[in-house]
Amino acid sequence: MTLHQIGSAIAVMCLVATLALPLAVDASLFDHPILLAAIVAAAAAIALEGRQDGLVSILLLMFAAGSLAAVTLALLESPAIVGHAGAGFWAIVLAAWISAAEAIAGLAGIEPHARAARRFVGLAIPVLFGAFLFYLWEVAVRGFGVPAVLMPAPSAIFDRFVASLPTLGADFVQPFVRGVLSGYLIGCSTGFLAAVVADRIPFLQRGLLPLGNFVSALPIVGIAPIMVMWFGFDWPSKAAVVVVMTFFPMLVNTVTGLSAAGRVERDLMRSYGADDQQTLLKLRLPAALPFVFNALKINSTLALIGAIVAEFFGTPVVGMGFRISIEVARMSLDMVWAEIALAALAGSAFYGVVALAERAATFWHPSYRT
Numbered sequence: 001m002t003l004h005q006i007g008s009a010i011a012v013m014c015l016v017a018t019l020a021l022p023l024a025v026d027a028s029l030f031d032h033p034i035l036l037a038a039i040v041a042a043a044a045a046i047a048l049e050g051r052q053d054g055l056v057s058i059l060l061l062m063f064a065a066g067s068l069a070a071v072t073l074a075l076l077e078s079p080a081i082v083g084h085a086g087a088g089f090w091a092i093v094l095a096a097w098i099s100a101a102e103a104i105a106g107l108a109g110i111e112p113h114a115r116a117a118r119r120f121v122g123l124a125i126p127v128l129f130g131a132f133l134f135y136l137w138e139v140a141v142r143g144f145g146v147p148a149v150l151m152p153a154p155s156a157i158f159d160r161f162v163a164s165l166p167t168l169g170a171d172f173v174q175p176f177v178r179g180v181l182s183g184y185l186i187g188c189s190t191g192f193l194a195a196v197v198a199d200r201i202p203f204l205q206r207g208l209l210p211l212g213n214f215v216s217a218l219p220i221v222g223i224a225p226i227m228v229m230w231f232g233f234d235w236p237s238k239a240a241v242v243v244v245m246t247f248f249p250m251l252v253n254t255v256t257g258l259s260a261a262g263r264v265e266r267d268l269m270r271s272y273g274a275d276d277q278q279t280l281l282k283l284r285l286p287a288a289l290p291f292v293f294n295a296l297k298i299n300s301t302l303a304l305i306g307a308i309v310a311e312f313f314g315t316p317v318v319g320m321g322f323r324i325s326i327e328v329a330r331m332s333l334d335m336v337w338a339e340i341a342l343a344a345l346a347g348s349a350f351y352g353v354v355a356l357a358e359r360a361a362t363f364w365h366p367s368y369r370t
Contacts, residue, residue: 004105008046011064014095015043021088024081029088035071039092042067046099061103062206064127068096069135076142079081083145093139100132152334160334161341168342170318175199176346178235179307183242188299190243191250192292198251199258209252216248241310246299253295257288293358300350304343 018029018039029036033359042064049060072092075081081089108125112118134154140146141153148156200205224241231237245296261284320339327335 004102007102008049011046011095011098012043014098015039015046015068018088018091021091022086023075023088023113024078024084024086026080032075035074038067038071042071042095042099046095058103058106058110061099061106065096065100065103065132068092068099069132072096072139073135076139082142085143089143093136093143097132097136100128104128104132114359149331149333152337156334157337159339161338164335164338167323168338171320171323171339172342173318176304176307179238179304179310180242180350182235183239183307184246184299184303185354186239187243187246187303188250188296191247191295192254194247195251195254195258198255209255211248211254213248215244216252220245220306220309224306225313228313238307238310241306242303245302245306249298249302250292250295253291253298254288256285257291260284260286260291290358290363293354293362296354297358299350300354301347304347304350308343 024027028162029039044065045060045064049057049064072089075092086265104125107121107128108123112121119146138154141151152160194208220241223244224237227240227244228237231240308319308321308324311319320343322338324336325334327339
């Protein structure tokens with residue numbers, strides 16, 4: 001038997017066992033005939049998928065995983081199960097996990113010929129994987145009855161996120177629109193210009209690069225309070241922290257990128273009579289673009305982290321870092337996780353914009369040739 005067949009057999013046995021195992025102390029699956037029918041349908045889908053190939057097998061497994069996930073979430077609406085989930089409940093969760101894992105693994109093995117289909121599969125895999133991780137988080141927290149002050153469920157975090165949109169919006173504007181963007185632009189642009197200058201002055205390059213490695217190793221919790229003392233509690237101090245964090249990654253990557261052009265290409269430019277400025281603009285800077293965009297993508301996440309951490313050391317009464325520190329003191333972890341979700345969404349969107357710009361500017365690079 002293959003590993004896939006063993007997993008399917010275990011999933012079916014788990015579902016059969018739920019007929020005898022209790023969902024909780026005073027709850028049985030036979031008390032929920034509709035959910036029982038859904039479990040039977042999921043078991044049938046898992047049993048049938050072994051006789052199918054390719055996409056049909058994946059769809060049957062996805063149907064089974066989705067049905068079992070819906071069953072467990074519906075069962076968690078019962079007070080008798082929340083915090084007291086029994087072996088039968090966890091057997092359903094295990095079967096759902098196996099079905100989802102096999103479906104995602106099968107989807108990852110598909111190699112469509114059409115570009116649109118490849119993009120769809122490439123997007124579907126992380127979305128399904130992430131959705132199932134959130135599902136496991138939800139059922140684990142609610143099934144074991146974990147207190148909200150230790151770990152709130154994703155549903156509670158989502159409800160708090162929606163209910164706190166005005167507050168989250170104000171907290172987003174303070175560090176991101178002002179501190180992050182301004183510091184990001186200043187730090188990346190000055191780092192790029194310093195790299196171009198250092199490339200023309202060898203002793204400056206030898207002096208700046210070791211200094212860049214040294215500053216990059218400095219802890220942000222040590223830099224942030226100094227910047228707050230220098231520039232005050234408002235957004236300029238957060239922008240200053242972002243400048244420090246983004247300057248040297250851009251400097252190091254750009255200097256490395258300017259050395260990426262090969263000797264043959266440089267000799268060809270000289271044979272055409274190009275001077276140093278023409279060689280820089282038409283050969284070395286285009287060759288350095290992948291390195292520059294690599295620094296921009298790294299800095300897109302560092303900038304947001306730096307601004308949020310800086311807010312822990314002094315800020316007006318808005319900001320993601322300020323809100324996180326206040327809500328932690330209040331033991332309101334659902335709001336803390338809502339702020340974390342906002343930061344993750346903002347950082348991902350920022351990174352995505354930079355990645356799209358990179359694709360448009362470096363379409364000629366071998367990594368984008370399909």
